[in-house]
Amino acid sequence: MRTALTAPQGSPNTQRHGFAPPPPEQVVEERTLVFEGFAYECRIVHQDTPRTAPLLLLGGSSQNRHSWQGHEKWLAPLCTVITVDLPGYGSADFLPARYGIDFLAAAVQHVLVETGMPPVNLFGGCFGEVVGLRFAQLHPGSVRRIVFCGAAMRLPEIYTDAMPRLARALERGETEAAAGGLVELFMSNPAAGQVRRHAAVARLLHRQFMNQTPDELGKAVEHNTRLVTHGCYEPLPVPDVPTLVFTGEHDTLCTPQMGRELAATIPAARFTTVKEADHLVTVERRQESSELIGRFCTDRPIDDLPYCTPVESPGAGLARATAHR
Template structure:
């Protein structure tokens, strides 16, 4: 289902994107927690940090216990070893759930965070109340797979790439300038080794849990931007068709960082997902 055109983001929406105070789990994961109620766990993508969820933290901490976590090697979280795969990142998430003594939890992930959330619902489905897969990849075609593997190799050799992601993730729409500036700042802050480890796992991980969706019994939302060149609407629709309780939402006129560039539209869809027991009609 197409959603749009979305209300543009504003500086007010993103004002909370300054540094959030962090706690540290017993095994080295940094996180921010706010609100009370059912748990909602937010996992960002490669090169980002938990502040990338600022509009969602502000909105849903009014109704839920929101926990936004820094992915390994990002923000304040300890790294995983060189050579870690996406399955190692999923195992890390399982340990984080243990450390916080979380029961059944709604998990929303963006980009690689989406890949991790998909791995979670495949690996320990009893702990996932519902899953939201924002701007996530699924069975890249040969050209896209070759491109992402080449980027992973360049990152290992040359370090963090900032301009490439910004060019892919944003268009030249003036209303997106603030989100783009924040994203650039986060890319500049990321630990180079943590970034390389995560990106390598991300580049090779799109098939790892691709077959899981027919077995996922919980509500599953697949959301992306209509202009996202890598996490495409076709991918979102294919996963939604495979999941028994899956549905797709496409935010018209936006790209990869849609939760920042169209926060009102994304928050409205997430609010629908958080109360869904079946896929919407």
Template sequence: MPDEVIRSLTVSGVPYTYRLLRRSGHGSGPRTQPVLVIGGALQGMGGWQQLENVLGPVADVVTADLPGMGGAAPLPPGPSHDLLCRALEGILDDLRYERVNVFGFSYGAGLAHGCARRFPHRVARMMLGGVPAHIGDALVRAVRRAQWSLARGDAESFAEQTAAVMLCLDESRHVTRRALAYRYVRRSLLHTARHSPHLGDSLRRALTEPADFSGGPTGVPTLVFSGEHDTVTSAERQRAFAERIGARRFLTIPDADHWVVLERARDTADLAARFFTDRPLTDAPCLRRVPREHGERPAPVPSGAGHR
């Protein structure tokens, strides 16, 4: 069982928390710099068990409840990316880490990318997944409809509509564990709608404060990956983003959508461990297709989900 440390910090007077799992591996196996994990706008520091299990033997793993996320304090009014990058750098300073590997997913991919541009000398390698490099008008309208449901006090409809936006429910496209992923995401959104003070602001920031994806960090080896059926930003647009920033590799993971880190959790974690320890990626399990399971059921399609 790895040692766990939880510490509280402040940035511009805003308190937040991070969690450190010290490396659990021993002996002469591969090792790498600590891994800083930055998740989506509604993700906190406790939702990365599969990643921690696989990376734990090779590196310290750090997750966080950043300002405006998880159990941290709300963000102050105004643009937030600069403050969040300073919060992340504060974690590195507190831990006295000179360099780290960075894993950024979804909204966290934008933060990771911005931080690597801000302090590239502290980033050894960077892995970005589900990158929201392009948010289309249809998706914005769908999220706004979900917000209207929330404003009316209809948390159930909000959770259903938002989950439908974030997952691919097209039955002609195979997504492994689709129904399981839908139930998990919907349940998490419902819990957040009923308990989180950050929800409205997090959605607003995700839609109205896009990250600056115009260029890449200097000298940081970067891997970009996308689920084959990502409906937030298509795999094709994420590939174009990877080319624009000069990423070392781009990988499309089959039979998954935006929630690839849930649908193919173990395989995604394996990919991270390979990349962060400079091992070959060509035979990574995430590149193989997943056979359809006997009796596999599609996720339920919420009313109105087909009108996005």
């Protein structure tokens, strides 16, 4: 276990968006944990005077526990923030594809048990939504609120079509071609609509893919095999807790309609899209997505945010049916 004091990055816009300025110091704890023989890493930014339950952030397959440090300036003043490299991802041990989503959901529960965390506010983005939803379904008592981003109940066709081709390119050592294909997969076509920082984020994503180590490439291939083998959704009950599903309005990977479909299966779910963003909304509009997550997790209004489309309630019919049983 490693503990350090860090000075969080400030922001001149925190007051304008209604966030309290961060404290001068934060205690950041890094822990190595072991689940079923697989070592993995956990990062905890502690908040001694929280306004809400701890926030557990589960990111996409290409993100790691450090990918959310840019969001901490807005989220850490509100609560303890937890990020994790689950087995098979980031700097954790390699996880064979025979271990499916249930295993990763159990590993998430292991994080909370080992760190002594109370029930959490859960955020899951892209693949993190797949793991987060299964975690919420299997461990409902560990969840206070749910926020999903870039969510879907099925593997997008463009993903299942592209991945075998990109995997073959990697096997042939054609890293440049694979990186270009992955950028096209995760980011919208510029003709789809205006996306903030589109060119800059595309360059960042391309560089990230090009700089992957052999270990990271191996994990990426195994990740694809895991998803194709085990699927991404099981129709199990979801805890009846406040839930928000959102994505970028121009998301072409997990489209807004896919997000609505997932939200419609959750009784308390609300849905919105963030303007001028696509699947990588949490990167393209980091401050706005952080504010949206923070407001929802502290029970503040989200209905009239200027960067969001009107909030919908796709699960309202399911909620009424459940209430009348």
